[in-house]
Amino acid sequence: MLGSLARWLRILGYDTLYYVDRDDDELRAEALKTGRILVTRDSELVQRSIKNGTPALLIESAETLKQLREITDVYNLDVIPKNTRCPRCNGLLEPVEKTTLKEIVPEESYNVFDEFWRCVECEAVYWRGSHWVQILESLERLQGSNIL
Template sequence: MGFIADMMLGRLTRWLRLYGYDTLYGIEDDDEILQVALAENRVLLTRDSDLAGRARRLGVKVILLDSNSFEGQVGELKKHGIEFRELLPSNARCPKCNGLIQPVSKDEVRGKVPGGVYQKYDEFYICQNCGQIYWPGRQWREMLKIDEKLRRV
């Protein structure tokens, strides 16, 4: 299932990508959002009831979110059957660009990550689209805490 999110849902978009959902974001023009949603058969995520109405009239599947809070939005998506499985780097998409993330060997990131990171970690991932390199460091541990909270929502 692919999503397209309007500009009000940046944080939710990043987390959907981390959970492996193909989620487009960054299109500011509503007409273009609708055009892409139709052409690519994506579910529109929005907090804008006018946009949701226009989308439904065009035959676009829409999830209209009421909550302004991230946790509330996750809860609403769960009610629509969207699953928030265990957060794993092997299932994630790049939170920045939506590209696929693949594991890479430590040798492949030599000179591309800070020396301390290279020495401390053996597990690395790279976005096949933008080239961003990820590793299970402090930020990942913080994300796992949020993940536990989200799965309880």
């Protein structure tokens, strides 16, 4: 249910795991073991988690931007571009030499951008195209401040 939010958090630089196939006990155990905050739209799960000492946050909105706002109301989220993670798999990104990507990146992006990154896990290649700018602009509006 929160897959889009998870991708945004990764782009912001937050180490974010996302599961659709784990039961509540597994999610709580994982959060506790790895020092994460359990973010969910399941209010019962939040109550049980907090009772058991697992930090948890209830998300009420169905819209990604409003969900981010719910998080920033409680936690201080910063955008740390150098920490951006792979939105697909949460892997770390490493800079990759542009000339090695000529066959991989669409020509119009290759011609416009100079910086590219590759996910060390799934090898997806990224650049700061329109999607990236859109996300940063949305966040800027959200926070009412200049984050770049």
